[in-house]
Amino acid sequence: MYHIPIMPYEISQVLISNPNGIFVDATFGGGGHSAYLLEKFKNIKIIAFDWDEDSFNNFSKNQNLFENRITFIRENFKNIRIALLARGISEVNGILADIGVSSKQFDDLKRGFSFNSDCLDMRMDNRNTLTAQEIINTYSQESLADIFYKYGQEYRSRQIAKAIIKRKARGIINTAQELRSIIVSVKRQEGKIDPATKVFQALRIVVNDELANLENLLDCAPTLLKSGGVFAIMSFHSLEDRLIKQNFKNNAKNGIYSLINRKVISPNIDEIKNNSRSASAKLRAVKRL
Numbered sequence: 001m002y003h004i005p006i007m008p009y010e011i012s013q014v015l016i017s018n019p020n021g022i023f024v025d026a027t028f029g030g031g032g033h034s035a036y037l038l039e040k041f042k043n044i045k046i047i048a049f050d051w052d053e054d055s056f057n058n059f060s061k062n063q064n065l066f067e068n069r070i071t072f073i074r075e076n077f078k079n080i081r082i083a084l085l086a087r088g089i090s091e092v093n094g095i096l097a098d099i100g101v102s103s104k105q106f107d108d109l110k111r112g113f114s115f116n117s118d119c120l121d122m123r124m125d126n127r128n129t130l131t132a133q134e135i136i137n138t139y140s141q142e143s144l145a146d147i148f149y150k151y152g153q154e155y156r157s158r159q160i161a162k163a164i165i166k167r168k169a170r171g172i173i174n175t176a177q178e179l180r181s182i183i184v185s186v187k188r189q190e191g192k193i194d195p196a197t198k199v200f201q202a203l204r205i206v207v208n209d210e211l212a213n214l215e216n217l218l219d220c221a222p223t224l225l226k227s228g229g230v231f232a233i234m235s236f237h238s239l240e241d242r243l244i245k246q247n248f249k250n251n252a253k254n255g256i257y258s259l260i261n262r263k264v265i266s267p268n269i270d271e272i273k274n275n276s277r278s279a280s281a282k283l284r285a286v287k288r289l
């Protein structure tokens, strides 16, 4: 399975304000959310974005399932406005973003996202040039420590950066497995979370410029939504959720949005039992005034 879509029902309940509208799925992935929405609302159309070649290939393979009601754009969603304008679309009825890495990306050992990977890549879009391997092997000890602290909230950031520089004296660090073993040598396991989780999160955020892309999407959304249109966004860690919450709150204060949910919408117990990756999902939604 490419990716199990999280909270598809909850998303469909908040997102589809017009059953004949045009919607953007900013993070198509394996197309689980798009397929669910197209199946449930027979008259909507979807413009799907994803910058990953795998997602594009998966879309192409399954294109006939979507009955020509979906268009795929292989593009960073930070360029959503310009990409839509290039296709003659200036406004849409709703935008969905399911931010982060898909299960397919995570589980594929050739992508470098998981601890067992035999490479250290972490690019979601292979047209980009910066990889985790380059960061680990070329950035200074201080820069590495700052990245681990800022984007991973890793409290052992300085010790880990020091251990990486020391190990690098013996040769290039080429794999996620090697990186994890360096981290484990200076940080013990606490609870269920792997000691390398925070460093891997930090690297992934920097390689893919995730927070800047999200900020761009948040800035563009009000200019693209029709009045009454909904922006629904699901995130998986506090750095992203904080940006989303703040943006929605400010825009609500300025009369641009009304908040659909004051508290985040989270998966129910059954969904978490069936799909442990859904546990940290937080869904927020706003309506364009």
Ligand SMILES: C[S@@+](CC[C@H](N)C(=O)[O-])C[C@H]1O[C@@H](n2cnc3c(N)ncnc32)[C@H](O)[C@@H]1O
Pocket: 002, 003, 004, 005, 006, 026, 027, 028, 029, 030, 031, 032, 033, 034, 049, 050, 051, 052, 055, 075, 076, 077, 078, 098, 099, 100, 101, 102, 103, 124, 213
């Ligand atoms: C969590 S998955 C989405 C899964 C999808 N909702 C489904 O049901 O299969 C996130 C997807 O967003 C894509 N993505 C992340 N950041 C992106 C960006 N800045 N521009 C375009 N796609 C992005 C990733 O490549 C990944 O395929």
